[in-house]
Amino acid sequence: MKPLAYRMRPQTLDEVVGQTHLIGHGKIIRRMVEAKMLSSMILYGPPGIGKTSIASAIAGSTQYAFRQLNAATDTKRQLEQVAAEGKMSGTVVLLLDEIHRLDKAKQDFLLPLLESGQIILIGATTENPYISISPAIRSRCQIFELKQLTETDISKAIDRALTDKTKGLGKFRVKLTSAARKLLVEKGNGDLRSTLNGLELAVISTQQELISAGKKTEDSFTIDQQEMANSIQMRTQNFDAKGDGHYDLISAFQKSIRGSDTDAALHYLARLIESGDLIAICRRLSVIAYEDIGLANPAACQHTIQAITAAQNLGFPEARIPLANAVIELSLSPKSNSAICAIDSALADIHNKNYGNIPNNLKDTHYRGAKNLGHGTGYIYPHSYSGDWIPQQYMPDLLLGKQYFSPKGNSKIEKAFKQQYQILHKMQNKGLHQKY
Known part of the structure; x- marks a missing residue:
């Protein structure tokens, strides 16, 4: 059949x-x-x-x-x-x-x-x-x-199967306790095919047990939670490292950490752990640490790399422990994307603008003839000056004065970076203006 x-x-x-x-x-x-x-x-x-x-x-x-x-x-x-x-x-x-x-x-x-x-x-x-x-x-x-089936959809299909005497299980006149139904629906994880086939096994196997025990089955019988649990298997997560579900799961994982929802982040981490794809988890955590937390909490980035190293050395199931530590710390950390925005802004100029030549004072001088070309001429060695700093031109002529870094100051650390950046930028512009 x-x-x-x-x-x-x-x-x-x-x-x-x-x-x-x-x-x-x-x-x-x-x-x-x-x-x-x-x-x-x-x-x-x-x-x-x-x-x-x-x-x-x-x-x-x-x-x-x-x-x-x-x-x-x-x-x-x-x-x-x-x-x-x-x-x-x-x-x-x-x-x-x-x-x-x-x-x-x-x-x-x-x-x-x-x-x-x-x-x-x-x-x-x-x-x-x-x-x-x-x-x-x-x-x-x-x-x-197609959308994931709701519990109401699944329950409706179960009722149809239990009452249909031609194609379904209606001839058995079986009933489910509310706990058994709830278990069947939840363990199916939205997979109606798996749910219905699990239901059929529960009905037929329970009837056979009743017959073996010498009980009559002409009348209706009831399947309880324990009998249902013995008849169904935990629905495994549908996971394909190259499939659409993988990218949706990774996306939800990163966005939950970025949004500082620790519990949602742990939920998606658990699903990724169930998939067994430690490589994808570690790679994504590295990205999250430096993309979404970044300069707001550099220590969290370092801790994440340490946790990744520990997880890779341990393997599953123990790897879940350092991974959970990293996810919780990243979720609760202050957030800043100023670093990725800065490099993407610089890349946009590379792709879309005429950025000009490297200034001569910065060019390589390790070979004969460099001096004749004017390469390295006028370079000032910062370590020879107080504070290890002296104003000189580093940007190409066509990009002079360009600012890529726009720190947000979402933490004490980033506020300090922001202050130092603004001071240096002002000093640089003032020094070059006086020089030229």
Whole structure:
């Protein structure tokens, strides 16, 4: 017998749970189906949230033939068979899983069929199509992002499965305690496929236990929290170091630290730890320390590098300890992006302006003939003067007086940097003005 999630696959849009922003009344996919003006599309989002269900429902609602292939594992020959079927019937709806793995040969075969309408492609992917799918395919498809299913959506699907006597578990007349339902919903982590298949295991295995114990099961029976816990597995985080979810998670991690939300930062750190990607965590913490905290608390930057070194030496699970220390300190530290803004401003001038030549007094003099070229002439050695400083020109002529560093003074340390910077800049300008 096929798994419950497969049997409960929707045949019409009304049977799909969630995704009302796409299939609700008056929304775009429902409009396409009702107007019989289907076009190829790409659906993307985490596993188990309805990509296959929507494709199946579209086909069922339009009475088109529905076929399902995998871009990574199925061959071009199988695509040709679907195309032949579409030619005979007029149109076939093809759900192509893992469309981001479509190779060039299959892509070239599909493109004219999409344009002619012989195949209506519904591509499914867990990765951001704007990053992972070729422009040629993207340009011929509408792109729709599916949202994570809510607990209400999941609970509605559970009720359908428990009451449907034809495709679901209605014949068992089973009930769930509120604690068992809550556990099933939460452990599924938004993956309806995993949730329904876990429910089926719980129902069938509990019934068998009752039979083995000599109890009658003709009447309804109840599954409690412990029985549910024994029947489901903790849903592992969907994590792909090259996928869209990875970049979203890293982004949320950095933005939480930047925003000084310690608890959110620890939450995202925990998710990254669960993924096991220590390299990504360490790299991102280094970036955060110097980009977002920077000169407001240089000690925190040093502590972060020390924590990263410790984490790399320890490995998981112990690495979580120094990582947590670093995340908490960075979250609670004063923030400043003055350093990154300064270097980006300097780079902008390099990219967009004529910045001129290095002044002769700064040019290299280690080779014969440098003096004849005027290189190094007029250079003043600062350490020969009181305070180890003397005004002289360092900037190219075309950028004289340019200021890139704009310290914010968000901490005592940065205020001191700001004061020193302003004093030196004023002295430099005054000294050069008097000199010239």
